[in-house]
Amino acid sequence: MSEDAPTVTREEVAHLARLARLAVTDSDLDLFAGQLDVILRSIARISEVAAGDIEPTSHAVPLQNVLRPDQVAPCLPREAVLAGAPAVEDDRFRVPQILGEEE
Amino acid sequence: MASLHELSAAQTAEAIRTGEASATEVARVHLDRIGQIDGELKAFLHVDTDGALAAAAAVDARRSAGEELGPLAGVPLAMKDVVVTEGLPTTSGSKILQGWIPPYDATITRRVKQAGIVMLGKTNMDEFAMGSSTENSAYQVTRNPWDLSRVPGGSSGGSSAAVAGYEAPLSIGTDTGGSIRQPAAVTGIVGHKPTYGAVSRYGLIAFSSSLDQAGPFGRTVLDTALLHQVLAGHDPADSTSIPESGPDVVAATVEGARGDLSGLKVAIVTELTGASGGYQEGVLARFRDAVAVLQKLGAEIVEVSCPHFDYALAAYYLIAPSECSSNLARFDAVRYGLRVGDDGRRSLEEVMSLTREQGFGPEVKRRIMIGTYALSSGYYDAYYGQAQKVRTLIADDFRKAFGQADVLISPTSPFVAFEIGERTADPMAMYVNDLCTLPASLAGTPAISVPCGLSDEAGPPLPVGLQVMAPAMADDRCYRVAAAFEAAYQAANGPILQHLPSLGASR
Numbered sequence: 001m002s003e004d005a006p007t008v009t010r011e012e013v014a015h016l017a018r019l020a021r022l023a024v025t026d027s028d029l030d031l032f033a034g035q036l037d038v039i040l041r042s043i044a045r046i047s048e049v050a051a052g053d054i055e056p057t058s059h060a061v062p063l064q065n066v067l068r069p070d071q072v073a074p075c076l077p078r079e080a081v082l083a084g085a086p087a088v089e090d091d092r093f094r095v096p097q098i099l100g101e102e103e
Numbered sequence: 104m105a106s107l108h109e110l111s112a113a114q115t116a117e118a119i120r121t122g123e124a125s126a127t128e129v130a131r132v133h134l135d136r137i138g139q140i141d142g143e144l145k146a147f148l149h150v151d152t153d154g155a156l157a158a159a160a161a162v163d164a165r166r167s168a169g170e171e172l173g174p175l176a177g178v179p180l181a182m183k184d185v186v187v188t189e190g191l192p193t194t195s196g197s198k199i200l201q202g203w204i205p206p207y208d209a210t211i212t213r214r215v216k217q218a219g220i221v222m223l224g225k226t227n228m229d230e231f232a233m234g235s236s237t238e239n240s241a242y243q244v245t246r247n248p249w250d251l252s253r254v255p256g257g258s259s260g261g262s263s264a265a266v267a268g269y270e271a272p273l274s275i276g277t278d279t280g281g282s283i284r285q286p287a288a289v290t291g292i293v294g295h296k297p298t299y300g301a302v303s304r305y306g307l308i309a310f311s312s313s314l315d316q317a318g319p320f321g322r323t324v325l326d327t328a329l330l331h332q333v334l335a336g337h338d339p340a341d342s343t344s345i346p347e348s349g350p351d352v353v354a355a356t357v358e359g360a361r362g363d364l365s366g367l368k369v370a371i372v373t374e375l376t377g378a379s380g381g382y383q384e385g386v387l388a389r390f391r392d393a394v395a396v397l398q399k400l401g402a403e404i405v406e407v408s409c410p411h412f413d414y415a416l417a418a419y420y421l422i423a424p425s426e427c428s429s430n431l432a433r434f435d436a437v438r439y440g441l442r443v444g445d446d447g448r449r450s451l452e453e454v455m456s457l458t459r460e461q462g463f464g465p466e467v468k469r470r471i472m473i474g475t476y477a478l479s480s481g482y483y484d485a486y487y488g489q490a491q492k493v494r495t496l497i498a499d500d501f502r503k504a505f506g507q508a509d510v511l512i513s514p515t516s517p518f519v520a521f522e523i524g525e526r527t528a529d530p531m532a533m534y535v536n537d538l539c540t541l542p543a544s545l546a547g548t549p550a551i552s553v554p555c556g557l558s559d560e561a562g563p564p565l566p567v568g569l570q571v572m573a574p575a576m577a578d579d580r581c582y583r584v585a586a587a588f589e590a591a592y593q594a595a596n597g598p599i600l601q602h603l604p605s606l607g608a609s610r
Binding site: 016020021036038039046061066 | 313339342
């Protein structure tokens with residue numbers, strides 16, 4: 001890994017925000033660029049550790065293929081679930097347009 | 104007899120069992136106390152007066168029907184707002200979930216209800232549990248009952264303040280990097296992070312799934328153990344739940360309280376003693392006192408080095424944001440919560456971006472972006488992949504250390520409670536709060552914080568916590584050592600909370 005500390009630009013923050021679906025304002029871009037830079041510089045020291053052939057740990061408990069019995073059980077009542085949705089139509093979640101087609 | 108709100112959970116349950124007090128009286132006293140002081144303390148986001156009184160009346164009815172009551176029946180509890188509760192608002196401290204009423208109970212909510220515990224309401228927290236001061240809540244700043252100008256720790260700061268401020272004898276928090284232990288330490292109460300997988304995560308609003316773990320707060324080690332026993336156990340609804348049943352932590356507490364630790368090996372972790380600075384001298388002094396107490400109780404004190412603990416902060420602040428950037432993708436303005444800018448013309452993607460911009464606070468956005476960066480191609484191996492390897496090395500350090508000692512100890516936090524606003528400008532200044540608690544989070548091992556005295560270095564006398572760490576599924580060791588320490592400390596000094604300044608009309 002290179003020794004160059006990361007430098008986060010405004011453009012990079014804008015790109016990250018777009019990937020994360022966050023509409024960031026112009027003034028936020030400057031603030032976040034500075035802060036992300038400080039954070040990334042601090043955590044970049046992780047690269048000092050010689051860990052070449054070490055197995056990664058994704059989880060503290062090494063459980064695999066955890067399955068429940070294949071039994072039919074009731075799901076949540078539809079009204080209770082839809083009651084928390086921002087918009088509902090015909091007993092379904094109403095979603096803004098996805099494909100960019102006309103109405 | 105002391106006023107009902109001053110009793111421990113164990114004493115409260117006993118008073119209800121013997122008929123000395125009804126569960127309804129107990130609930131009313133606590134609701135009154137909340138009414139009197141929570142305007143100052145701001146521990147609660149939602150108080151469920153009707154629900155609490157109904158739950159208490161049910162316990163009273165069971166008692167009059169001659170039913171046997173469980174060990175915590177009728178005891179009030181404050182629930183962190185990250186835990187879903189059917190019919191009660193649940194926000195995880197975020198605007199994006201403002202007004203959401205969950206249609207189901209978390210497994211731990213169900214367990215609490217089944218135990219006859221009376222839930223008083225939902226407590227404030229850092230948004231999505233990201234923070235160490237509860238200042239990242241979208242709703243309010245919770246005050247530390249020891250000094251109202253200071254933070255109660257975080258992210259479970261509402262839960263720590265409620266118990267330290269005698270609004271409830273018990274509360275539940277969640278700990279991802281220290282969010283139970285650090286708030287317990289800075290408010291002078293007991294808090295335990297169980298072994299990862301010992302307590303169900305079903306119904307916890309996820310922040311970092313491989314690290315999140317719910318656990319108990321209490322004013323005494325016994326109360327904390329009694330609540331632990333209610334929460335722990337296998338849950339088929341959580342695929343990371345450990346199938347084996349855990350140790351009896353109540354028995355371990357009773358055993359520990361006898362005050363004999365002879366034969367026990369206790370190791371000080373060199374890397375967590377502030378050798379390279381950054382720890383308050385008052386914290387280190389109380390830690391040294393605690394070591395002397397443990398030695399007097401018969402424990403053999405050794406020192407171990409865990410060299411990779413020095414990288415725990417960096418590993419944590421890569422792994423947790425990475426997992427959060429994925430987990431928080433569920434807030435898409437479709438199924439629950441806020442939706443902004445849906446004018447019939449904007450696309451789903453635009454609505455989603457506007458909603459998340461308005462619904463998330465700055466710390467949440469920062470972590471989502473750090474996580475997105477760490478997981479992006481080109482950086483993945485150097486950041487996220489490397490952090491996962493360091494996590495293995497930290498777990499190896501623990502394994503080696505537990506070959507030489509039964510438990511490891513350290514201060515719980517490098518600092519006592521700090522002033523509101525003192526650490527908000529610089530994210531890294533906030534992150535270093537977790538220095539001592541992160542290794543056990545990354546390894547998934549249990550750790551408890553127990554009060555070990557006061558430090559007046561930062562101004563008024565403020566509590567310091569002792570952290571006791573044990574191997575996975577050996578939570579009983581944490582409780583045994585904490586109970587022994589608590590008994591010895593109180594025999595010499597009395598309970599630490601006797602020094603709590605009075606709040607509202609009375610303490």
